[in-house]
Amino acid sequence: MSELDLPQIAESQALAYVTSNDADAKLESALCDEIADHDPSAGDVTLSDAEFRTAWHHVIGGTPAGAFNFIIPTVKRPFMITNGSGETATVKTASGAAGQVLDGETRLFYCDGLDVLGLSDTTSEGGGGGGHAGALVKLTANQTIANSTNVVLSWGGETYDTDAYHDNSTNNSRLTVPSGVSKVIVSGQARWDSNTSGTREILVWKNGSSAYEGRPFQHMGAQTYLTMQSFVSPVLAVSPGDYFEMVAWQDSGGSINIESNVATWFSIQAME
Structure with a gap:
């Protein structure tokens, strides 16, 4: 199974184009789709494997009482988070290193299969002309x-x-x-x-x-x-x-x- 769970074409498979089309559709979803309704109002948000594999962009809203965790599966892939919750989101796997998204920020991350690694992109105006850290x-x-x-x-x-x-x-x-x-x-x-x-x-x-x-x-x-x-x-x-x-x-x-x-x-x- 691939990191994005793409269907694989078997050797000498009949109608291989069907499997290829399915794989292309999943890849397009993984690169282009978003989930726009993550809500930490009741506490931490935990993504399923399917949610993490099928969406590139995750938008957080709601009205949490304080800072919260946004927990992702240990699947290798880049992804992006926009935090509009009013509180700080800590982005992490169950046991690996974490990154954070302040309220009003959009940040790019990469999960290496254990840790969350922060990239430099952000919508906020941090010091030095790049993302604030x-x-x-x-x-x-x-x-x-x-x-x-x-x-x-x-x-x-x-x-x-x-x-x-x-x-x-x-x-x-x-x-x-x-x-x-x-x-x-x-x-x-x-x-x-x-x-x-x-x-x-x-x-x-x-x-x-x-x-x-x-x-x-x-x-x-x-x-x-x-x-x-x-x-x-x-x-x-x-x-x-x-x-x-x-x-x-x-x-x-x-x-x-x-x-x-x-x-x-x-x-x-x-x-x-």
Whole structure:
């Protein structure tokens, strides 16, 4: 059986043109047809083998309550997804690597029989003139920063993650560079609890170290109300597997929190 389940002409088959016509029709469907009514309102969407084989373009709508999985069979083929659901779709097989489609995006993918590989095409206006790739992560609870101690922040939630830069469970402090990326920009922001004593710092470690060219760093005295800090790195040269962590430090004399808030976040953007 072929990946697209096309009928095969047997040796010395009578009326072979009938089988050939059937195969041509299936191939045309696989290259040209779309399924325009995928609805994740009730949860994840799982495609059947037949749905995946017979349509090139999959359109997602509905009103999901949050981000969801769009699960495809382990069939080798290219395909395209348009996401109009209002939420982020993670495109994956049952056990392989995944890609993501943000709301309003159209992305091309290839399934290699296990993993979903993202191509560069998109309708959104990403950085560098191509499709946007990167991740934006957030705290899911306040994080306590002990006095005069470097504390690595743990990001339990994702606003988006296009190419598995982040894992909410395993090493969730890290934004890790995937294959095919050679330059990135890293940025972040922290909202501290109200406390007027001492100073505040946020910085970024690369592979567990602060010793690299272009390291972002922000130091300031505590403010009368909430202390806010942010940074943006220059374009940084990277290799696949490099990872970045956001680190906080303070010397108020006691422990204080960085708040779980829309104003506290960490981001990585691929430039090349």
